[in-house]
Amino acid sequence: MGDVTPANDAERQAAVQALESSFSELMTVFRRFVADAAERVSPGMLPATFKALSVVSRFGPMTLSALAERLAADKGFLSRAISELEEMGLVARTPDPNDRRSRLITVTDLGHERLSEARAPHQGRLYEALADWSVDEIGHLSTMLHALAVGEIPGRR
Structure with missing residues (x-):
């Protein structure tokens, strides 16, 4: 930082x-x-x-x-x-x-x-909401949310 x-x-x-x-x-x-x-x-x-x-x-x-x-x-x-x-x-x-x-x-x-x-x-709602997102963007969001949830800095373990 x-x-x-x-x-x-x-x-x-x-x-x-x-x-x-x-x-x-x-x-x-x-x-x-x-x-x-x-x-x-x-x-x-x-x-x-x-x-x-x-x-x-x-x-x-x-x-x-x-x-x-x-x-x-x-x-x-x-x-x-x-x-x-x-x-x-x-x-x-x-x-x-x-x-x-x-x-x-x-x-x-x-x-x-x-x-x-x-x-x-509600099953397909998230899938539909992310329909125009790339797989990389979805993966990045997942990584960021996980890091936030567990108190890590994204990309550092």
Whole structure:
């Protein structure tokens, strides 16, 4: 990084504020998607419950503690959400073969089916939004977002 002058600092602050604004817009769209998808899985389902189902589907069987850590969510809320999902037949809990005191949460075939149906209306949206982008531009965006998410400087590991 070059010398930081007051002009450069003001420019950086403006750029970061514009990025924050863009993220805010993106998060609003994402929250709408999650709320809509939750309704499609089961009318009245809370978006946070849908996120729990989605995370277990994406990352495979996991304990409640691992799910709470991944979502940075309250274990009490997640326990109730998983019980609700279990009652609907969307997840199952089985003994953890590595720790018999714990149970693994797994998405059932019905859960995968409902998730797929819920995501279908939005499935191609990102693909379509990036239709005019080059593969390199998409890859660069992915690299930049990953670096931002994990606190790295892009291109340096």
